[in-house]
Amino acid sequence: MSVTPEQQAEIDVQRTSPQNTLRAVSEGMERHLYSAIPILDHGFVRVVDYMGNDAAICQAARVSYGKGTKSVQNDEGLIRYLMRHWHSTPFEMCEIKLHVKLPVFVARQWIRHRTANVNEYSARYSILDREFYIPAREALAAQSEVNNQGRGELLSDEAAMQVLEILKGDAARCYDNYEQMISADGKEGLARELARMNLPANIYTQWYWKVDLHNLLHFLRLRADAHAQYEIRVYADAICKVVADWVPFAYKAFEDYRMGAVTMSAQMMSCLRRMLVGEEVTKENSGMSVREWREFEEVLAG
Numbered sequence: 147m148s149v150t151p152e153q154q155a156e157i158d159v160q161r162t163s164p165q166n167t168l169r170a171v172s173e174g175m176e177r178h179l180y181s182a183i184p185i186l187d188h189g190f191v192r193v194v195d196y197m198g199n200d201a202a203i204c205q206a207a208r209v210s211y212g213k214g215t216k217s218v219q220n221d222e223g224l225i226r227y228l229m230r231h232w233h234s235t236p237f238e239m240c241e242i243k244l245h246v247k248l249p250v251f252v253a254r255q256w257i258r259h260r261t262a263n264v265n266e267y268s269a270r271y272s273i274l275d276r277e278f279y280i281p282a283r284e285a286l287a288a289q290s291e292v293n294n295q296g297r298g299e300l301l302s303d304e305a306a307m308q309v310l311e312i313l314k315g316d317a318a319r320c321y322d323n324y325e326q327m328i329s330a331d332g333k334e335g336l337a338r339e340l341a342r343m344n345l346p347a348n349i350y351t352q353w354y355w356k357v358d359l360h361n362l363l364h365f366l367r368l369r370a371d372a373h374a375q376y377e378i379r380v381y382a383d384a385i386c387k388v389v390a391d392w393v394p395f396a397y398k399a400f401e402d403y404r405m406g407a408v409t410m411s412a413q414m415m416s417c418l419r420r421m422l423v424g425e426e427v428t429k430e431n432s433g434m435s436v437r438e439w440r441e442f443e444e445v446l447a448g
């Protein structure tokens with residue numbers, strides 16, 4: 147379960163208390179505000195607050211006194227121009243604050259994105275919940291043979307059952323020991339800040355994560371990519387949907403000029419030009435390494 151009935155009740159109360167405001171709002175984002183989007187077996191993402199909308203990006207780009215909007219078409223064109231030409235600061239004028247519940251090993255990848263503000267649940271102060279990420283059967287795959295950082299074929303049923311048993315057993319045993327160590331039970335227990343050290347990396351943690359739109363899009367470019375680890379990608383995919391509703395013009399430009407775009411090296415461009423004039427270009431005469439040639443072929447295959 148991603149949120150308890152009590153937590154859902156708090157969210158419902160927040161969602162039924164609208165306020166009038168002079169600030170720019172995004173209708174699409176208002177629909178998401180406060181609600182938890184379930185991710186994995188116990189995780190979620192929910193928007194706690196946001197600032198700005200598509201018009202705010204144009205307002206900043208034009209350094210305008212009023213709304214900054216000229217016409218819808220004009221705004222969309224401007225946003226697409228800004229995205230295409232890496233004029234990124236107007237996108238930094240929009241911000242989002244998320245509440246995320248995620249396994250610790252996912253948090254470790256996520257926290258590498260330094261251009262955000264983070265406040266994590268304190269396991270020195272509070273007791274962690276007995277909630278561990280146990281992958282679904284279809285996420286249990288073997289080590290990839292072509293990519294050292296990825297997964298290959300699905301495990302057999304027998305191997306998958308064994309893995310699940312190990313994961314569940316380890317989680318239960320470690321949490322029992324954690325509880326036993328901190329248990330006051332009339333006697334003095336170990337400090338929470340120390341007892342947590344035997345907990346595995348699939349235990350869930352939570353944080354508030356605030357980031358501007360420019361850096362969020364950078365995060366999404368890397369983590370919603372097909373090469374990103376599945377367990378962080380599902381969070382990024384959910385955030386992509388939120389961003390598409392929040393700033394539809396900016397998100398469309400991001401899809402076209404970042405997610406759907408490719409970067410070609412000078413060698414790749416040279417090979418492409420040779421191909422366009424009918425020359426037969428091969429791995430051997432391309433001047434590229436084996437790996438770069440493979441990536442080039444992937445780009446051409448689409």
Ligand SMILES: Cc1cc2nc3c(=O)[nH]c(=O)nc-3n(C[C@H](O)[C@H](O)[C@H](O)COP(=O)(O)OP(=O)(O)OC[C@H]3O[C@@H](n4cnc5c(N)ncnc54)[C@H](O)[C@@H]3O)c2cc1C
Pocket residue numbers: 258259260261262361364368369373374
């Ligand atoms: C597929 C994949 C595999 C990865 N594998 C590994 C791995 O094996 N080991 C590992 O350690 N990490 C790994 N990473 C993490 C990666 O190296 C980056 O740390 C992470 O993606 C954050 O990117 P970032 O620094 O661009 O983002 P942010 O920290 O959000 O920074 C955004 C941008 O701000 C600028 N910036 C921020 N801080 C600084 C600074 N101090 N100095 C200069 N410029 C700065 C840079 O331009 C940066 O691109 C991996 C990431 C991906 C997506």
